[in-house]
Amino acid sequence: MKLWEEETPGYESAEERFEPYMKPYLLERNNPGGAVIVLPGGGYQGRADHEGEPVALWLNSIGLSAFVVQYRVAPYRHPYPLLDAQRAIRLVRHHAQEWSIDPERIGILGFSAGGHLAAWASNDHDSGDPEALDPVERQSSRPNASILCYPVISFNEFSHEGSVHNLLGEHPSEAMRRTLSMQHAVKPGTPPAFLWHTSDDGAVPVENSLLYAGALSKHQIPFELHVFPHGRHGLGLAEEEPDASRWTELCEGWLRSIGFMAQAAVTGR
Incomplete structure (x- = not known):
């Protein structure tokens, strides 16, 4: 489904035009439950397939609806x-009742540059515009939890320069680098986070x-951080790394610990 049914903001700003959209992986439930919005990585140049649908299906298997967002790069x-990620959160919250989702249990999960985007949306959010003509825009864009998988965080030291240049251009100012370094953006309204990385x-x-x-x-x-000793970048579910593959089990436990998981039986649809 398209993120914007009418006019997409900034659609004309690139010659290679792209309409952002998301694919729902909904669960049938007796009671509203949690949902997670998935942002695949790709250095703000692409979106990795193995960090999309397989992750959504894993989330379904632990009782969460999921949405894979094809955001603009x-x-x-x-x-x-950021506008695409914020819109996805608002859209899920707007349809929460229809989709049997608890509007206070909407998380965001991102890999690599998608992890940067997930952190960005976790720190740059608003409560919605009550005067907006579009009812979706009246919804809050704040996620209730974030899951950051080997995320790009810093646009200064330790940065992934490909992500920096793809997002900000070839010669970003030091001020923009700092603004987009998410360790400087954390504030009291930032949601709790689960992070994992390989050393x-x-x-x-x-x-x-x-x-x-x-x-x-x-x-x-509140946060939970796991650093595994070995594993290449871009592992996704990390099924080929016995140690790092435990991140999914650990993440499920963390989601339960923060009251994110529904207790009702679910089936896919």
Whole structure:
């Protein structure tokens, strides 16, 4: 489903035009339950398939509805990926009753640059515009939890320069680099987070997750962080890495611990 039924903001800003959309993976439930919006990684240049549908199906298997978002990437630049992520959150919240979703249990999950986008949406959100003509825009864009998988966090030291350039252009200012470094964006309204990384990630250094965890700790926001000793960047569900593959089980436990999981029986649809 398209994120915007009418006019997509910024649609004309790139020659290679792309209409952002999301694919729902809904569950039938007796009572409203949680949902997670999935943002695949790809350095703000693409969106990795193995970080999309397989992750949504895993979320379904633990009792959560899921939505895989095909957000805009280069040649679209800042702020359009954020607008897409915010719109996805508002859209799920707007349809919460119809889709049997608890509007206070909407999480966001991202990998690599998608993890940066998930962190960005977790820190740059609003309560909605009550005067908006579009009823979707009246909804809050704040996620209730974030799951950050080997995320890009810093746009300064330890940065993934490909993500920086694809989002901000070839010569971003130091001010923009700092603004988009999510360890500096954490604030009291930032939702709790689950993070995982591998210590030998050769593309996005583990310091990215450590910096974000430190910022969460500073602001007394609950988080859980797991650093596994080995594993290449871009593992997704990490099924080929026995140690890192435990992240899904650990994440499920964390979601239960914060009261995110529904107790009712569910079936897919």
